[in-house]
Amino acid sequence: MEYKTNINFRKESLIKLLNAIIIYENEIIQALYDDFKKPAFEAVLTETSYVIAELKNTIKNLKNWAKPKRVFPSLLNFPSKDYIYKEPYGKVLILAPWNYPFQLSLCPLISAVAAGNQVVVKPSELTPKTSEIIVKIIGKVFDNNHVKVVEGGAEISQQLLSERWDYIFFTGSVAVGKIVAKAAAENLTPVTLELGGKNPCIIDETANLKLAAKRIVWGKFVNAGQTCIAPDFILIQKNMKTHFVTYLKEEITKAYGENPAKSPDFARIINTKNWQRLVDMIEPEKVIFGGQSDSSDCYIAPTLVEETSVESIIMQEEIFGPLLPILTYENEADIDAIITKYEKPLALYIFTENPYFYRRIIQNYSFGGGCINDTLIHFANKRLPFGGVGHSGIGAYHGNLSFDTFSHTKSIVKKANWLDLPMRYAPYKDRLPNIRKILRWL
Numbered sequence: 001m002e003y004k005t006n007i008n009f010r011k012e013s014l015i016k017l018l019n020a021i022i023i024y025e026n027e028i029i030q031a032l033y034d035d036f037k038k039p040a041f042e043a044v045l046t047e048t049s050y051v052i053a054e055l056k057n058t059i060k061n062l063k064n065w066a067k068p069k070r071v072f073p074s075l076l077n078f079p080s081k082d083y084i085y086k087e088p089y090g091k092v093l094i095l096a097p098w099n100y101p102f103q104l105s106l107c108p109l110i111s112a113v114a115a116g117n118q119v120v121v122k123p124s125e126l127t128p129k130t131s132e133i134i135v136k137i138i139g140k141v142f143d144n145n146h147v148k149v150v151e152g153g154a155e156i157s158q159q160l161l162s163e164r165w166d167y168i169f170f171t172g173s174v175a176v177g178k179i180v181a182k183a184a185a186e187n188l189t190p191v192t193l194e195l196g197g198k199n200p201c202i203i204d205e206t207a208n209l210k211l212a213a214k215r216i217v218w219g220k221f222v223n224a225g226q227t228c229i230a231p232d233f234i235l236i237q238k239n240m241k242t243h244f245v246t247y248l249k250e251e252i253t254k255a256y257g258e259n260p261a262k263s264p265d266f267a268r269i270i271n272t273k274n275w276q277r278l279v280d281m282i283e284p285e286k287v288i289f290g291g292q293s294d295s296s297d298c299y300i301a302p303t304l305v306e307e308t309s310v311e312s313i314i315m316q317e318e319i320f321g322p323l324l325p326i327l328t329y330e331n332e333a334d335i336d337a338i339i340t341k342y343e344k345p346l347a348l349y350i351f352t353e354n355p356y357f358y359r360r361i362i363q364n365y366s367f368g369g370g371c372i373n374d375t376l377i378h379f380a381n382k383r384l385p386f387g388g389v390g391h392s393g394i395g396a397y398h399g400n401l402s403f404d405t406f407s408h409t410k411s412i413v414k415k416a417n418w419l420d421l422p423m424r425y426a427p428y429k430d431r432l433p434n435i436r437k438i439l440r441w442l
Protein backbone atom coordinates (compact mmCIF):
# COMPACT_ATOMS: atom_id res chain seq x y z
CA MET A 1 0.00 0.00 0.00
CA GLU A 2 3.04 2.24 -0.28
CA TYR A 3 1.48 3.78 -3.37
CA LYS A 4 -1.34 5.12 -1.20
CA THR A 5 0.70 6.91 1.42
CA ASN A 6 4.11 7.56 -0.12
CA ILE A 7 4.22 10.37 -2.68
CA ASN A 8 7.87 9.66 -3.51
CA PHE A 9 6.99 6.06 -4.30
CA ARG A 10 4.28 7.21 -6.73
CA LYS A 11 6.70 9.64 -8.34
CA GLU A 12 9.41 7.01 -8.73
CA SER A 13 6.89 4.58 -10.28
CA LEU A 14 5.96 7.22 -12.83
CA ILE A 15 9.62 7.94 -13.60
CA LYS A 16 10.09 4.20 -14.24
CA LEU A 17 7.05 4.24 -16.50
CA LEU A 18 8.44 7.23 -18.41
CA ASN A 19 11.77 5.46 -18.96
CA ALA A 20 10.02 2.27 -20.10
CA ILE A 21 7.86 4.15 -22.61
CA ILE A 22 10.92 5.91 -24.01
CA ILE A 23 12.73 2.55 -24.35
CA TYR A 24 9.74 0.85 -25.98
CA GLU A 25 8.56 3.78 -28.10
CA ASN A 26 9.42 2.13 -31.41
CA GLU A 27 7.61 -1.07 -30.40
CA ILE A 28 4.55 0.97 -29.46
CA ILE A 29 4.61 2.73 -32.83
CA GLN A 30 4.94 -0.63 -34.60
CA ALA A 31 2.07 -2.12 -32.57
CA LEU A 32 -0.19 0.79 -33.54
CA TYR A 33 0.75 0.27 -37.17
CA ASP A 34 0.07 -3.47 -36.93
CA ASP A 35 -3.34 -2.84 -35.35
CA PHE A 36 -4.71 -0.46 -37.97
CA LYS A 37 -1.84 1.02 -39.94
CA LYS A 38 -1.68 4.11 -37.77
CA PRO A 39 1.02 6.24 -39.46
CA ALA A 40 4.19 6.60 -37.35
CA PHE A 41 3.86 10.39 -37.43
CA GLU A 42 0.35 10.23 -35.97
CA ALA A 43 1.45 7.58 -33.43
CA VAL A 44 4.16 9.93 -32.16
CA LEU A 45 2.01 13.08 -32.28
CA THR A 46 -1.16 11.70 -30.73
CA GLU A 47 -0.01 8.75 -28.67
CA THR A 48 3.59 8.34 -27.44
CA SER A 49 4.64 12.00 -27.23
CA TYR A 50 1.33 12.93 -25.70
CA VAL A 51 1.72 10.30 -22.99
CA ILE A 52 5.36 11.28 -22.39
CA ALA A 53 4.35 14.94 -21.98
CA GLU A 54 1.56 13.94 -19.58
CA LEU A 55 4.04 11.89 -17.55
CA LYS A 56 6.60 14.69 -17.40
CA ASN A 57 3.99 17.21 -16.30
CA THR A 58 2.63 14.83 -13.66
CA ILE A 59 6.08 13.94 -12.30
CA LYS A 60 6.96 17.63 -12.09
CA ASN A 61 3.79 18.70 -10.29
CA LEU A 62 2.82 15.62 -8.32
CA LYS A 63 4.08 16.78 -4.92
CA ASN A 64 2.34 20.10 -5.24
CA TRP A 65 -0.96 18.58 -6.43
CA ALA A 66 -0.94 16.04 -3.58
CA LYS A 67 -0.19 18.57 -0.82
CA PRO A 68 -3.03 19.57 1.53
CA LYS A 69 -4.08 23.10 0.57
CA ARG A 70 -4.87 25.63 3.26
CA VAL A 71 -7.94 27.75 2.52
CA PHE A 72 -9.32 30.86 4.17
CA PRO A 73 -11.46 29.80 7.17
CA SER A 74 -15.05 30.80 7.78
CA LEU A 75 -15.50 33.44 10.50
CA LEU A 76 -18.36 31.29 11.79
CA ASN A 77 -15.77 28.75 12.92
CA PHE A 78 -13.35 31.25 14.49
CA PRO A 79 -10.72 30.32 15.54
CA SER A 80 -9.83 27.59 13.01
CA LYS A 81 -7.47 26.55 10.22
CA ASP A 82 -9.13 24.96 7.16
CA TYR A 83 -7.58 22.50 4.71
CA ILE A 84 -8.39 20.50 1.59
CA TYR A 85 -6.78 17.06 1.53
CA LYS A 86 -6.50 14.94 -1.63
CA GLU A 87 -7.22 11.32 -0.86
CA PRO A 88 -6.89 8.43 -3.32
CA TYR A 89 -10.26 6.82 -4.07
CA GLY A 90 -8.81 3.32 -3.70
CA LYS A 91 -9.49 0.75 -6.45
CA VAL A 92 -9.84 2.30 -9.88
CA LEU A 93 -11.07 0.62 -13.08
CA ILE A 94 -10.09 2.12 -16.44
CA LEU A 95 -11.85 0.88 -19.58
CA ALA A 96 -10.26 2.14 -22.80
CA PRO A 97 -11.31 2.28 -26.48
CA TRP A 98 -9.33 1.27 -29.56
CA ASN A 99 -9.02 4.51 -31.51
CA TYR A 100 -6.13 6.02 -29.50
CA PRO A 101 -5.45 2.78 -27.66
CA PHE A 102 -2.14 3.68 -26.06
CA GLN A 103 -2.92 7.24 -25.03
CA LEU A 104 -6.42 6.55 -23.75
CA SER A 105 -5.26 3.62 -21.61
CA LEU A 106 -2.10 5.31 -20.30
CA CYS A 107 -3.17 8.89 -19.58
CA PRO A 108 -5.91 8.03 -17.08
CA LEU A 109 -3.60 5.36 -15.63
CA ILE A 110 -0.84 7.93 -15.03
CA SER A 111 -3.19 10.23 -13.12
CA ALA A 112 -4.79 7.40 -11.17
CA VAL A 113 -1.32 6.25 -10.06
CA ALA A 114 -0.24 9.82 -9.31
CA ALA A 115 -3.27 10.22 -7.05
CA GLY A 116 -2.30 7.06 -5.12
CA ASN A 117 -4.81 4.52 -6.40
CA GLN A 118 -4.66 0.83 -7.14
CA VAL A 119 -5.44 0.49 -10.85
CA VAL A 120 -6.85 -2.09 -13.22
CA VAL A 121 -6.83 -1.07 -16.88
CA LYS A 122 -8.61 -2.92 -19.65
CA PRO A 123 -7.49 -1.85 -23.12
CA SER A 124 -9.68 -2.54 -26.14
CA GLU A 125 -9.77 -6.06 -27.56
CA LEU A 126 -9.74 -4.52 -31.06
CA THR A 127 -6.10 -3.40 -30.79
CA PRO A 128 -4.38 -6.60 -29.57
CA LYS A 129 -0.83 -5.58 -30.54
CA THR A 130 -1.06 -2.35 -28.58
CA SER A 131 -2.55 -4.24 -25.61
CA GLU A 132 0.37 -6.64 -25.75
CA ILE A 133 2.93 -3.86 -25.45
CA ILE A 134 0.89 -2.18 -22.69
CA VAL A 135 0.90 -5.47 -20.75
CA LYS A 136 4.66 -5.73 -21.23
CA ILE A 137 5.41 -2.18 -20.07
CA ILE A 138 3.04 -2.20 -17.10
CA GLY A 139 4.34 -5.63 -16.03
CA LYS A 140 7.91 -4.31 -16.00
CA VAL A 141 7.12 -1.13 -14.09
CA PHE A 142 4.42 -1.98 -11.55
CA ASP A 143 3.74 -4.63 -9.01
CA ASN A 144 0.65 -6.63 -9.97
CA ASN A 145 -1.14 -5.54 -6.79
CA HIS A 146 -0.63 -1.92 -7.71
CA VAL A 147 -1.35 -1.68 -11.45
CA LYS A 148 -2.66 -4.55 -13.54
CA VAL A 149 -3.72 -4.87 -17.18
CA VAL A 150 -6.64 -7.16 -17.93
CA GLU A 151 -7.11 -8.10 -21.57
CA GLY A 152 -10.44 -9.05 -23.12
CA GLY A 153 -13.65 -7.83 -24.71
CA ALA A 154 -17.17 -6.96 -23.61
CA GLU A 155 -17.59 -10.09 -21.49
CA ILE A 156 -14.42 -9.45 -19.47
CA SER A 157 -15.40 -5.81 -19.22
CA GLN A 158 -18.77 -6.77 -17.77
CA GLN A 159 -17.15 -9.16 -15.32
CA LEU A 160 -14.94 -6.31 -14.17
CA LEU A 161 -17.94 -4.00 -13.92
CA SER A 162 -19.74 -6.50 -11.68
CA GLU A 163 -16.97 -6.07 -9.08
CA ARG A 164 -16.94 -3.23 -6.59
CA TRP A 165 -14.72 -0.26 -7.52
CA ASP A 166 -14.05 3.08 -5.89
CA TYR A 167 -13.83 4.89 -9.23
CA ILE A 168 -14.54 3.93 -12.85
CA PHE A 169 -13.02 5.85 -15.74
CA PHE A 170 -14.56 4.88 -19.08
CA THR A 171 -13.72 6.09 -22.57
CA GLY A 172 -15.87 4.75 -25.40
CA SER A 173 -19.27 4.81 -27.00
CA VAL A 174 -22.46 6.31 -25.58
CA ALA A 175 -24.17 2.90 -25.62
CA VAL A 176 -21.48 1.21 -23.50
CA GLY A 177 -21.21 4.35 -21.37
CA LYS A 178 -24.80 3.72 -20.26
CA ILE A 179 -23.92 0.11 -19.34
CA VAL A 180 -20.99 1.40 -17.29
CA ALA A 181 -23.14 4.04 -15.56
CA LYS A 182 -25.76 1.42 -14.61
CA ALA A 183 -23.12 -0.95 -13.22
CA ALA A 184 -21.51 1.90 -11.27
CA ALA A 185 -24.86 2.95 -9.82
CA GLU A 186 -25.15 -0.44 -8.11
CA ASN A 187 -22.43 0.61 -5.63
CA LEU A 188 -22.78 4.38 -6.08
CA THR A 189 -19.31 4.35 -7.63
CA PRO A 190 -18.27 7.72 -9.07
CA VAL A 191 -17.52 7.69 -12.79
CA THR A 192 -15.93 9.66 -15.54
CA LEU A 193 -17.54 8.88 -18.89
CA GLU A 194 -15.61 10.14 -21.92
CA LEU A 195 -18.04 9.46 -24.77
CA GLY A 196 -18.74 10.64 -28.30
CA GLY A 197 -21.31 12.45 -30.40
CA LYS A 198 -22.00 14.13 -33.71
CA ASN A 199 -19.64 17.10 -33.78
CA PRO A 200 -20.80 20.01 -35.98
CA CYS A 201 -18.34 22.15 -37.89
CA ILE A 202 -19.95 25.47 -38.81
CA ILE A 203 -18.53 27.77 -41.47
CA ASP A 204 -19.95 31.21 -42.10
CA GLU A 205 -19.54 33.64 -44.98
CA THR A 206 -16.63 35.50 -43.33
CA ALA A 207 -14.43 32.42 -42.88
CA ASN A 208 -11.01 32.03 -44.46
CA LEU A 209 -12.17 29.11 -46.61
CA LYS A 210 -8.82 27.87 -47.85
CA LEU A 211 -7.31 27.67 -44.38
CA ALA A 212 -10.54 26.22 -42.99
CA ALA A 213 -10.41 23.44 -45.61
CA LYS A 214 -6.81 22.61 -44.69
CA ARG A 215 -7.50 22.46 -40.95
CA ILE A 216 -10.72 20.50 -41.38
CA VAL A 217 -9.08 17.94 -43.68
CA TRP A 218 -6.38 17.42 -41.07
CA GLY A 219 -8.83 17.13 -38.14
CA LYS A 220 -11.26 14.91 -40.02
CA PHE A 221 -8.89 12.46 -41.69
CA VAL A 222 -6.20 12.04 -39.04
CA ASN A 223 -6.59 8.45 -37.71
CA ALA A 224 -8.91 7.92 -40.74
CA GLY A 225 -11.63 9.94 -39.02
CA GLN A 226 -11.71 7.62 -36.00
CA THR A 227 -11.34 10.44 -33.50
CA CYS A 228 -13.97 11.24 -30.89
CA ILE A 229 -13.56 14.98 -31.48
CA ALA A 230 -13.26 14.83 -35.29
CA PRO A 231 -15.68 17.14 -37.11
CA ASP A 232 -18.62 14.87 -37.90
CA PHE A 233 -20.39 17.07 -40.45
CA ILE A 234 -19.97 20.45 -42.12
CA LEU A 235 -22.61 23.12 -41.90
CA ILE A 236 -21.68 25.85 -44.36
CA GLN A 237 -23.33 29.05 -45.52
CA LYS A 238 -25.05 28.09 -48.78
CA ASN A 239 -23.23 30.56 -51.06
CA MET A 240 -19.81 29.41 -49.87
CA LYS A 241 -20.23 25.71 -50.53
CA THR A 242 -18.92 25.36 -54.08
CA HIS A 243 -15.73 27.24 -53.31
CA PHE A 244 -15.20 25.36 -50.10
CA VAL A 245 -15.66 21.93 -51.69
CA THR A 246 -13.00 22.83 -54.28
CA TYR A 247 -10.58 23.69 -51.47
CA LEU A 248 -11.45 20.52 -49.55
CA LYS A 249 -10.69 18.36 -52.61
CA GLU A 250 -7.38 20.18 -53.15
CA GLU A 251 -6.36 19.72 -49.52
CA ILE A 252 -7.26 16.01 -49.46
CA THR A 253 -5.18 15.42 -52.59
CA LYS A 254 -2.30 17.48 -51.20
CA ALA A 255 -2.33 15.47 -47.97
CA TYR A 256 -2.89 11.95 -49.27
CA GLY A 257 -2.12 12.06 -53.01
CA GLU A 258 -4.30 10.97 -55.94
CA ASN A 259 -4.73 7.52 -54.40
CA PRO A 260 -4.94 7.71 -50.58
CA ALA A 261 -4.82 3.88 -50.43
CA LYS A 262 -1.13 4.23 -51.29
CA SER A 263 -0.45 7.03 -48.83
CA PRO A 264 1.71 6.06 -45.82
CA ASP A 265 -0.09 8.82 -43.90
CA PHE A 266 -3.62 7.44 -43.96
CA ALA A 267 -4.76 4.87 -41.38
CA ARG A 268 -7.21 2.00 -41.88
CA ILE A 269 -10.63 1.30 -40.37
CA ILE A 270 -10.22 -0.75 -37.22
CA ASN A 271 -12.05 -3.89 -38.40
CA THR A 272 -14.43 -5.24 -41.05
CA LYS A 273 -17.47 -4.67 -38.82
CA ASN A 274 -16.78 -0.96 -38.62
CA TRP A 275 -15.74 -0.91 -42.28
CA GLN A 276 -19.14 -2.38 -43.20
CA ARG A 277 -20.96 0.04 -40.89
CA LEU A 278 -19.27 2.96 -42.68
CA VAL A 279 -19.71 1.60 -46.20
CA ASP A 280 -23.42 1.18 -45.47
CA MET A 281 -23.59 4.90 -44.70
CA ILE A 282 -22.36 5.85 -48.18
CA GLU A 283 -25.10 6.68 -50.67
CA PRO A 284 -23.11 6.64 -53.97
CA GLU A 285 -25.23 9.30 -55.67
CA LYS A 286 -24.30 11.78 -52.93
CA VAL A 287 -20.53 11.22 -53.08
CA ILE A 288 -18.71 14.23 -54.54
CA PHE A 289 -15.17 13.04 -53.80
CA GLY A 290 -13.57 9.74 -52.79
CA GLY A 291 -15.98 6.94 -51.97
CA GLN A 292 -13.58 4.07 -52.83
CA SER A 293 -13.29 1.20 -50.39
CA ASP A 294 -11.57 -2.16 -50.06
CA SER A 295 -12.74 -4.62 -47.42
CA SER A 296 -9.59 -6.79 -47.65
CA ASP A 297 -7.55 -3.83 -46.36
CA CYS A 298 -10.29 -2.17 -44.25
CA TYR A 299 -9.72 0.88 -46.45
CA ILE A 300 -12.14 3.71 -47.06
CA ALA A 301 -10.92 6.77 -48.96
CA PRO A 302 -11.38 10.27 -47.56
CA THR A 303 -14.90 10.88 -48.81
CA LEU A 304 -16.99 14.03 -49.24
CA VAL A 305 -20.74 13.62 -49.26
CA GLU A 306 -23.24 16.22 -50.42
CA GLU A 307 -26.06 16.01 -47.92
CA THR A 308 -29.38 17.80 -47.84
CA SER A 309 -31.30 15.90 -45.21
CA VAL A 310 -30.70 15.21 -41.55
CA GLU A 311 -32.91 12.16 -42.02
CA SER A 312 -30.35 10.34 -44.18
CA ILE A 313 -28.45 7.38 -42.73
CA ILE A 314 -25.12 9.23 -42.45
CA MET A 315 -26.78 11.87 -40.26
CA GLN A 316 -28.24 9.41 -37.75
CA GLU A 317 -25.26 8.46 -35.59
CA GLU A 318 -21.64 9.45 -34.93
CA ILE A 319 -19.74 8.61 -38.15
CA PHE A 320 -16.34 7.77 -36.66
CA GLY A 321 -14.66 7.28 -40.02
CA PRO A 322 -13.38 9.19 -43.06
CA LEU A 323 -16.78 10.29 -44.40
CA LEU A 324 -17.58 13.99 -44.32
CA PRO A 325 -21.16 15.08 -45.07
CA ILE A 326 -21.55 18.70 -46.15
CA LEU A 327 -24.82 20.43 -45.35
CA THR A 328 -25.73 24.04 -46.04
CA TYR A 329 -27.63 26.73 -44.18
CA GLU A 330 -29.12 30.05 -45.19
CA ASN A 331 -29.70 31.60 -41.81
CA GLU A 332 -29.13 30.94 -38.12
CA ALA A 333 -32.54 29.32 -37.76
CA ASP A 334 -31.32 26.57 -40.13
CA ILE A 335 -28.24 26.06 -37.96
CA ASP A 336 -30.42 25.88 -34.88
CA ALA A 337 -32.75 23.28 -36.40
CA ILE A 338 -29.84 21.00 -37.22
CA ILE A 339 -27.82 21.36 -34.04
CA THR A 340 -30.77 20.94 -31.70
CA LYS A 341 -31.78 17.73 -33.47
CA TYR A 342 -28.83 15.96 -31.82
CA GLU A 343 -27.68 15.27 -28.29
CA LYS A 344 -25.02 17.62 -26.91
CA PRO A 345 -21.83 16.84 -28.87
CA LEU A 346 -18.32 16.29 -27.51
CA ALA A 347 -16.91 19.02 -29.78
CA LEU A 348 -18.08 21.88 -31.96
CA TYR A 349 -16.02 23.92 -34.40
CA ILE A 350 -16.73 27.36 -35.83
CA PHE A 351 -14.89 28.91 -38.76
CA THR A 352 -15.54 32.63 -38.93
CA GLU A 353 -13.97 36.06 -38.74
CA ASN A 354 -17.10 37.38 -37.04
CA PRO A 355 -16.81 37.47 -33.22
CA TYR A 356 -20.56 38.05 -32.78
CA PHE A 357 -21.26 34.86 -34.68
CA TYR A 358 -18.93 32.63 -32.70
CA ARG A 359 -19.99 34.16 -29.39
CA ARG A 360 -23.64 33.44 -30.22
CA ILE A 361 -22.87 29.83 -31.12
CA ILE A 362 -20.84 29.30 -27.93
CA GLN A 363 -23.60 30.86 -25.82
CA ASN A 364 -26.53 29.16 -27.51
CA TYR A 365 -25.36 25.55 -27.62
CA SER A 366 -24.04 23.16 -25.04
CA PHE A 367 -21.09 20.97 -26.11
CA GLY A 368 -17.95 19.50 -24.55
CA GLY A 369 -15.43 21.94 -26.00
CA GLY A 370 -14.07 23.07 -29.33
CA CYS A 371 -12.17 25.60 -31.38
CA ILE A 372 -12.70 28.75 -33.37
CA ASN A 373 -10.96 28.50 -36.74
CA ASP A 374 -9.38 25.11 -36.11
CA THR A 375 -10.18 21.53 -35.19
CA LEU A 376 -9.03 19.11 -32.44
CA ILE A 377 -6.34 21.34 -30.98
CA HIS A 378 -8.19 22.15 -27.74
CA PHE A 379 -7.24 18.60 -26.76
CA ALA A 380 -3.57 19.57 -26.67
CA ASN A 381 -3.68 22.19 -23.92
CA LYS A 382 -3.28 20.57 -20.51
CA ARG A 383 -4.79 23.67 -18.91
CA LEU A 384 -8.12 23.06 -20.67
CA PRO A 385 -10.45 20.50 -19.06
CA PHE A 386 -11.39 17.83 -21.61
CA GLY A 387 -14.75 16.10 -21.43
CA GLY A 388 -18.30 15.97 -22.69
CA VAL A 389 -21.69 17.11 -21.45
CA GLY A 390 -25.00 15.27 -21.52
CA HIS A 391 -24.71 12.26 -23.84
CA SER A 392 -21.12 13.10 -24.77
CA GLY A 393 -19.92 12.43 -21.24
CA ILE A 394 -19.68 13.10 -17.54
CA GLY A 395 -16.61 14.69 -15.96
CA ALA A 396 -13.43 16.03 -17.50
CA TYR A 397 -9.70 15.50 -17.23
CA HIS A 398 -6.21 16.59 -18.45
CA GLY A 399 -3.41 18.32 -16.54
CA ASN A 400 -4.00 18.81 -12.82
CA LEU A 401 -7.70 18.10 -13.29
CA SER A 402 -6.77 14.48 -14.05
CA PHE A 403 -5.12 14.23 -10.64
CA ASP A 404 -8.24 15.71 -9.05
CA THR A 405 -10.45 13.29 -11.02
CA PHE A 406 -8.84 10.35 -9.24
CA SER A 407 -8.79 12.01 -5.80
CA HIS A 408 -11.49 12.46 -3.24
CA THR A 409 -11.40 16.01 -1.94
CA LYS A 410 -11.55 15.84 1.83
CA SER A 411 -12.35 19.06 3.71
CA ILE A 412 -10.93 19.42 7.21
CA VAL A 413 -11.44 22.17 9.79
CA LYS A 414 -8.86 22.23 12.59
CA LYS A 415 -10.53 24.05 15.44
CA ALA A 416 -8.42 25.79 18.07
CA ASN A 417 -9.07 25.15 21.75
CA TRP A 418 -7.88 28.46 23.18
CA LEU A 419 -11.30 30.06 22.64
CA ASP A 420 -14.82 28.56 22.66
CA LEU A 421 -17.48 31.13 21.79
CA PRO A 422 -20.72 30.21 23.62
CA MET A 423 -23.18 31.59 21.02
CA ARG A 424 -24.05 28.33 19.17
CA TYR A 425 -24.74 26.18 22.21
CA ALA A 426 -28.23 25.49 23.66
CA PRO A 427 -30.03 26.73 25.66
CA TYR A 428 -30.27 29.58 23.12
CA LYS A 429 -32.27 31.82 25.48
CA ASP A 430 -32.67 35.33 23.98
CA ARG A 431 -29.76 35.10 21.51
CA LEU A 432 -31.91 34.84 18.34
CA PRO A 433 -31.86 38.58 17.41
CA ASN A 434 -28.10 38.71 17.91
CA ILE A 435 -27.34 35.57 15.91
CA ARG A 436 -29.56 36.89 13.11
CA LYS A 437 -27.61 40.18 13.05
CA ILE A 438 -24.25 38.39 13.04
CA LEU A 439 -25.25 35.93 10.28
CA ARG A 440 -26.52 38.77 8.08
CA TRP A 441 -23.35 40.74 8.66
CA LEU A 442 -21.02 37.80 7.79
Ligand code: NAD
Pocket residue numbers: 095096097098099100104122123124125152153154155157158171172173174176177179193194195196197227228229318320346388393
Ligand atom coordinates in the same frame (compact mmCIF):
# COMPACT_ATOMS: atom_id res chain seq x y z
P1 NAD B 1 -16.78 0.88 -27.07
O1 NAD B 1 -17.75 1.57 -26.19
O2 NAD B 1 -17.26 -0.16 -28.00
O3 NAD B 1 -15.63 0.18 -26.19
C1 NAD B 1 -14.94 0.85 -25.15
C2 NAD B 1 -14.55 -0.19 -24.09
O4 NAD B 1 -15.72 -0.80 -23.58
C3 NAD B 1 -13.65 -1.30 -24.62
O5 NAD B 1 -12.67 -1.57 -23.66
C4 NAD B 1 -14.61 -2.46 -24.78
O6 NAD B 1 -14.01 -3.72 -24.59
C5 NAD B 1 -15.63 -2.21 -23.70
N1 NAD B 1 -16.96 -2.73 -24.06
C6 NAD B 1 -17.47 -2.89 -25.32
N2 NAD B 1 -18.73 -3.38 -25.26
C7 NAD B 1 -19.01 -3.53 -23.95
C8 NAD B 1 -20.16 -4.00 -23.23
N3 NAD B 1 -21.25 -4.40 -23.88
N4 NAD B 1 -20.11 -4.00 -21.89
C9 NAD B 1 -19.01 -3.57 -21.23
N5 NAD B 1 -17.90 -3.14 -21.84
C10 NAD B 1 -17.90 -3.11 -23.19
O7 NAD B 1 -16.01 2.06 -27.84
P2 NAD B 1 -14.93 1.94 -28.98
O8 NAD B 1 -15.57 1.40 -30.21
O9 NAD B 1 -13.71 1.25 -28.47
O10 NAD B 1 -14.54 3.48 -29.19
C11 NAD B 1 -15.27 4.32 -30.02
C12 NAD B 1 -16.17 5.26 -29.24
O11 NAD B 1 -15.45 5.87 -28.20
C13 NAD B 1 -16.69 6.40 -30.09
O12 NAD B 1 -18.05 6.61 -29.78
C14 NAD B 1 -15.86 7.59 -29.66
O13 NAD B 1 -16.48 8.84 -29.83
C15 NAD B 1 -15.63 7.28 -28.23
N6 NAD B 1 -14.39 7.92 -27.74
C16 NAD B 1 -14.49 8.93 -26.86
C17 NAD B 1 -13.33 9.58 -26.43
C18 NAD B 1 -13.36 10.71 -25.46
O14 NAD B 1 -12.31 11.09 -24.97
N7 NAD B 1 -14.51 11.28 -25.15
C19 NAD B 1 -12.09 9.15 -26.91
C20 NAD B 1 -12.05 8.09 -27.80
C21 NAD B 1 -13.21 7.47 -28.21
